[in-house]
Amino acid sequence: MVFIFATAACVAALLVAEYRASRLGVWLAKPAAAVCFVAAALSFGALDSSYGRVVLAGLVFSLCGDVLLIPQGKPRVFQAGVAAFGVGHVAYLAAFVLRFESALLAVICAAAAALALLRVFSWLRPQLPSDMVIPVRAYMAVISAMLVAAAAAAPSSPWILVGAAMFYVSDLAVARDRFVASGFANRVWGLPLYFAAQLVLASTVRGA
Secondary structure, eight states: OHHHHHHHHHHHHHHHHHHTTOHHHHHHHHHHHHHHHHHHHHHTTGGGSHHHHHHHHHHHHHHHHHHHTSSSSOHHHHHHHHHHHHHHHHHHHHHHHTTOOOHHHHHHHHHHHHHHHHHHHHHHGGGOOGGGHHHHHHHHHHHHHHHHHHHHHTTTOHHHHHHHHHHHHHHHHHHIIIIIOOSHHHHHHHHHHHHHHHHHHHHTTTTO
């Protein structure tokens, strides 16, 4: 429970900093919020199982991605942040495969994810800089595969799919903010959803 309150406080501070356009506030609050979900996973026993350790790796790479997405006007740094999140999703995918239970759910989710991927990319494509087309395609493919793996693992813990789906949707706010229409409104719902998703995924290591 302490990590929920700590994360909520950090995210609230982050939203205030974003609203006030305080880069110092963002640099302080965003890494702090990310540290909370890594600390939560450790407190839940992430190091005690293979699944937990791989999820922890995903959380750490996500923390790195969070930091790398803070600078503005630096495309290469942004690309590095996207890459860090991509590796994080690969780690989540690998973790969920360890708890694979339902091929049927995987097939159903794969069909839905493929349709969503096509729809989202067609929405983003006109706005993407040429050097971001391939990274965004790769990222979308990885996060879609992660979601499919989460669906296959859902019978072992429904929270795996809940957390993965929350993460997937929160990324739409990041994409809209970076490529379609930047604004505080994207952060109002995207940031709380993202950090809540990470806490949910961190909680799934408990008892694994």
